Amino acid sequence: MAPVKVTKICCIGAGYVGGPTCAVIALKCPHITVTIVDLNQARVDAWNSPDFKLPIYEPGLDDVVRQARGRNLFFSTDVDKGIKEADLIFVSVNTPTKKSGVGAGFAADLNYVELATRRIAHVSESSKIVVEKSTVPCRTAESMRTILEANSKPNCRFDILSNPEFLAEGTAISDLFGPDRVLIGSLQTPEGKDACASLAGVYSNWVPTNRILSVGLWSSELSKLAANAMLAQRISSVNALSAICEATGANIDEVAHAVGYDSRVGNKFLRASVGFGGSCFQKDILNLVYLSESLHLPEVAAYWRQVVEMNEYQKKRFSKNVVDTLFNTITGKRIAVLGFAFKADTGDTRESAAITLIKDFQAERALVNIYDPQVEHNQIWADLTEAIPNTPLENIKKQVTISASALEACKGAEAVVIATEWKEFRDIDWALVYEGMNKPAFVFDGRLIIDAEKLRKIGFKVKTIGRGERV
Ligand code: UDX
Ligand code: ADP
Secondary structure (H helix, E strand, O other): OOOOOOOEEEEEOOOOOHHHHHHHHHHHOOOOEEEEEOOOHHHHHHHOOOOOOOOOOOOOHHHHHHHHEOOOEEEEOOHHHHHHHOOEEEEOOOOOEOOOOOOOOOOEOOHHHHHHHHHHHHHOOOOEEEEEOOOOOOOHHHHHHHHHHHHOOOOOOEEEEEOOOOOOOOOHHHHHHOOOOEEEEEOOOHHHHHHHHHHHHHHOOOOOHHHEEEEEHHHHHHHHHHHHHHHHHHHHHHHHHHHHHHHHOOEHHHHHHHHHOOOOOOOOOOOOOOOOOOOOHHHHHHHHHHHHHHOOOHHHHHHHHHHHHHHHHHHHHHHHHHHHHOOOOOOOOEEEEEOOOOOOOOOOOOOOHHHHHHHHHHHOOOEEEEEOOOOOHHHHHHHHHHHOOOOOHHHHHHHEEEOOOHHHHHOOOOEEEEOOOOHHHOOOOHHHHHHHOOOOOEEEEOOOOOOHHHHHHHOOEEEEOOEOOOO
């Protein structure tokens, strides 16, 4: 049997992964009809909005959607129709860390993957290639296969592939246009290899074939966890070194630069910060920890767990530094937090370091002004309500306000904390900020973006992650 030529794709899940990925597939493959389905009506409506007010902020995304929507890209809540019509289905639903039950706090909650898989089995009337796109623990594809096979009808064949997504938020579109690699995992049977060739055929419309890697199903699943764990490990390593720099007067920028010059290490992903966030790093490492423990490999589990613990330590260390520097108390003092997203160029706040910092400041009974250029106010309130569960929102709002600009957030504050590296924070008129602040005025740079010397000349007391200078 020759590989099926894909002409109709359905993507289940219109989130940060499914939305941009399948929008780009539609753009690059005008001969393929791509339908992205989601149960969330509001999300689908936003994807379909006439003025392109998309549910995700991602540079370049609206341009892609403008070109393809209505041509061969469609968004719908009719999940069953999408499944029935497609010959290839991406499963891109959410896989959060479990909050209760076995593996709570570590294992992935596969409920959404299972429900989507059962739906595929239930409504399909013809054979499908089912592609696992969500980040999932090793061997999830095997469970999906078991569910599909147990529930399939005659003449309905399901081939399972794993095709993890490596895009980073904020650069998703350029990552998708020119990926370092596309990884496709399949069973090493003739049918599995054919399914793999079908999906490779889709990507080969714009990705050079030497960048499309075919591997076994489980290697593919593990590679995604491994890639994220190793990237996060670099950040925890550099953050651990930043603590030594602060204690000794060394400069983490100089250390990272010197280390990164070694071509074996490379210079990317060595930026010290207030801690990594995002929906993937912590979740994937905890998955790896859980997997290692289930495989009776406690030393391996402890090794990876430490990457997350170092990240927690970095966030705590930062907020403690703020309290210590402001004369050991921030009670009643106003602190401006610039940035709420987990990184620049996204409106996503999942696991953002800013949430932990604000929670710590709130516990110290400080007053907090937040400013972020992209994050919706409702999202900030939802995140703070979740992070501070024992305090009703109206009480949180007595301590926390959301400002319309960086300048407004800093007015009357004792300290400014830079939590996200938004470009506009590099261009702030610091002399104007200084005028409006209480004195002494402090700046804590958690993202290494300001010129500390320049700010000191204005009069600020400056503390930067990984720099040993005294204030
Ligand atoms: C990550 C992976 O990069 C991507 O390949 C995978 O598909 C999903 O997870 P993402 O979480 O979107 O992507 O963003 P990333 O750029 O990796 O940043 C993650 C966090 O690490 C952010 O909070 C970022 O600010 C932080 N970071 C990154 C640092 O603190 N220092 C660095 O040097 C790089
Ligand atoms: P990710 O960052 O992995 O893309 P998101 O949470 O942004 O995760 O998106 C996942 C999307 O999947 C959500 O919009 C959610 O409504 C959708 N979803 C979850 N389960 C199903 C399902 N069974 N059918 C259709 N959509 C689903």
